[in-house]
Each structure stands twice: as C-alpha cells, then as structure tokens.
Amino acid sequence: DTEVTQTPKHLVMGMTNKKSLKCEQHMGHRAMYWYKQKAKKPPELMFVYSYEKLSINESVPSRFSPECPNSSLLNLHLHALQPEDSALYLCASSQDPGGPDTQYFGPGTRLTVL
Amino acid sequence: AQKITQTQPGMFVQEKEAVTLDCTYDTSDPSYGLFWYKQPSSGEMIFLIYQGSYDQQNATEGRYSLNFQKARKSANLVISASQLGDSAMYFCAMRGLSSGSARQLTFGSGTQLTVLP
Numbered sequence: 001d002t003e004v005t006q007t008p009k010h011l012v013m014g015m016t017n018k019k020s021l022k023c024e025q026h027m028g029h030r031a032m033y034w035y036k037q038k039a040k041k042p043p044e045l046m047f048v049y050s051y052e053k054l055s056i057n058e059s060v061p062s063r064f065s066p067e068c069p070n071s072s073l074l075n076l077h078l079h080a081l082q083p084e085d086s087a088l089y090l091c092a093s094s095q096d097p098g099g100p101d102t103q104y105f106g107p108g109t110r111l112t113v114l
Numbered sequence: 115a116q117k118i119t120q121t122q123p124g125m126f127v128q129e130k131e132a133v134t135l136d137c138t139y140d141t142s143d144p145s146y147g148l149f150w151y152k153q154p155s156s157g158e159m160i161f162l163i164y165q166g167s168y169d170q171q172n173a174t175e176g177r178y179s180l181n182f183q184k185a186r187k188s189a190n191l192v193i194s195a196s197q198l199g200d201s202a203m204y205f206c207a208m209r210g211l212s213s214g215s216a217r218q219l220t221f222g223s224g225t226q227l228t229v230l231p
Contacts, residue, residue, distance in 0.1 A: 031217065040203075040224070040226075041223075041224075042205055042221035042222065042224055043205075043221060045218050045219070048218070050217075056216075056218070090157075090159060092159075094217075100147045100149075100164050100166060100211070101147075101209070101217060102149065102161055102164055103149075103161070103219060104161055105151075105159035105161075106158070107156065107157060107158040108158060108159075
C-alpha cells in the first residue's frame with residue numbers, strides 16, 4: 001500500500017485567513033515532505049521532516065508553518081498568504097534511512113489565495 | 115550539485131506505439147538514484163520506476179523501462195504500447211545516495227506527453 005492522503009483537495013482562502021493542510025501516511029515511513037508546485041513546473045521542496053523532526057527548511061516564508069504531530073501526520077499551517085502562494089501543495093513520504101528512499105506523493109491540495 | 119535536463123517540453127505518440135522520453139543528468143555524487151514520476155492533470159505525482167547508479171541491469175516495471183546509459187549520463191524512460199491514460203506530465207528526478215548526500219530530489223522541467231487515438 002503506497003497511499004498518502006491529503007485534505008482538503010481544494011482550498012480557497014483570503015489573505016487574512018488562517019487555514020491548515022493535512023497529510024497522512026500509514027506506510028511506516030519516517031520522512032515526510034511538503035512541496036509547492038506551480039502550473040507546468042516541477043515541484044519545489046519546502047520542508048522535510050525526518051523522524052518527526054524538521055530537518056530541512058528551504059528558506060520558506062514564515063507565513064507557512066509546518067508541524068509533524070506524529071510519524072504518520074504532517075500539517076502545513078497557513079497564515080496571511082499572498083496571491084502568489086496559489087499553487088498545488090504536495091505531500092510526500094519515504095522510508096528512512098538509506099537506500100533509494102523513493103518518495104511517494106499524495107494527490108495534492110490546490111490552494112487559491114484571493 | 116545535481117542537475118536534470120529534459121529537453122522535450124511536449125511529445126505526441128499514437129496509441130499502441132512506443133515512446134521514449136529523454137532525461138540527462140549531471141552529478142558529482144559517485145552513487146545516485148534516478149526516478150521517473152507521472153503527473154496526470156489531476157495533480158498526483160505517481161512513482162513509475164527507479165534505477166540505481168550501480169544497478170547492472172536496466173529497470174523495468176510493466177510497460178515502463180528505463181534505458182540507463184551511465185557513460186552518457188542519460189536515463190530515458192521508454193513506454194511501450196502507449197495508452198490514452200498515459201497522457202500526462204512526466205518528470206525525471208535524481209538524488210545522491212552517498213552518506214551525507216542531501217535527501218532532496220532534483221527534478222527536471224518535465225515532458226508533457228499526449229497519446230493520440
């Protein structure tokens with residue numbers, strides 16, 4: 001079973017709203033990732049959690065706040081976003097450590113910021 | 115530093131024919147892995163196939179095969195017997211596997227494949 005789930009599928013929010021994206025995996029993976037993807041571009045890495053600790057933050061603005069409550073869950077808290085933050089947000093997970101460490105992606109959340 | 119180059123922004127193929135999607139890479143890592151992902155218009159990135167740099171044989175997964183030519187630094191994806199459902203964006207990606215390598219995937223710019231009936 002290589003399923004990663006993400007909720008919601010679509011989200012529309014105003015620039016003053018606070019919302020959260022959720023990601024869940026039950027594959028026993030110990031690394032989880034957030035990516036941002038603009039149309040017709042490759043995904044851009046935002047954050048990496050390894051064993052529930054933040055290991056990589058790719059200089060993401062503080063209006064994006066990740067949280068890993070446990071090894072199966074990953075949240076992305078959104079606050080005071082800008083219209084240019086509108087994108088597809090993808091969550092992924094991989095087995096850790098070593099080996100090919102293939103990343104398996106969820107279906108994504110399409111975010112629109114008005 | 116790692117770099118992936120996909121030189122075909124768009125490709126067309128007739129249904130039931132085979133198609134090759136090109137991918138070249140550059141890395142200073144002595145050990146690395148190469149991945150192909152499919153992204154339909156729905157958005158989900160679907161893992162297709164993996165090739166390790168020290169694997170002796172080219173990887174195959176059903177209708178997908180990876181034509182790995184290490185000396186040429188190429189890792190082309192071959193899809194046999196194309197189906198209408200293969201229409202999607204395809205991304206080539208890589209990551210270093212040596213100890214101390216960053217776990218980030220480096221993605222290419224993608225190839226939009228359209229299968230014609």
